[in-house]
Amino acid sequence: MEEANPGTVRPGGRTARVRAAVLRAAGDALAEQGFAHLDLADIARRADVGKTTVYRRWGTVTSLVADLLVDMAEQSLPRTETGSLLGDLKANARLVQRTLADPRQGKLFKAVIAAATCDAGTADALHRFYAIRIAEWAPCVRQAIDRGEAPEGTDPHDVIRAVSAPLYYRLLTSADPLDEATADRAAEAAVAATRAGAYRR
Template identity: 80%
Template sequence: MSSEQMEPGTVRPGGRTARVRSSVLRAAGDALVEHGFDRLDLADVARRADVGKTTVYRRWGTTAGLVTDLLADMAEQSLPRTDTGSLIEDLRANARLVVKTLTDPRQGALFKSVIAAATCDERTAEALHRFYATRIGEWAGCVDQAVERGELPAGTDAAEVIRAVSAPLYYRLLASGDPLDGAAADRAAEAAAAAARAGAYIA
């Protein structure tokens, strides 16, 4: 199977191909922020990226394929998790990173568009699930270390703890409209830590 026939996001190209991918994904993100998934158009993305339409259609094929690769790239570019040696400080760092991302004018709007698209497009939903699985898997390490240090009971489900940190923050973004700030981040981290210490997340 040639690289251009492979699933978007599975190739680690170099040189001009990498530059084209970067330009197209940036353009796709801009278009999503401006217009949303419903109005995402491959020809418009090609124009924004200053590349040929045939290149975009051949490599990504569909808007869902393009968003899939965009999410893969976002996972690749995400900051590594913090390792402070303290569960609560690690969870606070995680929560503050979530808030920083969701309140960023571009990133926040981009996530809203992708989440909205995932509700009606199965391929986008799968890509979004993979993105979050990657991020949760990385941050789950701080919970596993807390178990090893004796901060949390044995058998604590690390992924569930990380989900508990971010869930109320996404609720504020998508449902309630309540402020997303440092206080909300710290509250989410502290609540998840307290529940984990009490054994709420023992598998």
């Protein structure tokens, strides 16, 4: 059996409290300062945890950010099942919109995405984060196929990506508001494209 990466196990008691405090501090520092200025000693100070503990458990900033992304993916709300593809995708889009529009979370995602463009470890962690979230929501597309709302052969992962792509684009490229109406339009566009067969394999 392979050994778990440092900081990725979910033990209980004091260890869990230390991990939660360090991840919270890392998220705060990332949102405030960006990836380039992250420092394990500063994060330890913010979390009121010994530096040695942080260095021993995570070792590098990249490992800590990877664990933060794992935690964020696991803490994200589960998918909503409304009984219709449009309802499910609107729920997904609104969840993404609320996360990205949140002052802390929006900055945190911008910082991680920026870091992923030049740091392979952060890019891998970001890819794992989205793989977990897409896998969580893909069943709603499979259910829509079973109900006849989407063509056979539709790729569920592509549909879920299509919902959030316009929201991330707006976050990263414009100063336009990231509101619920924008989320709903993203879901409606993804449903229309799905029904037209745009995401068939």
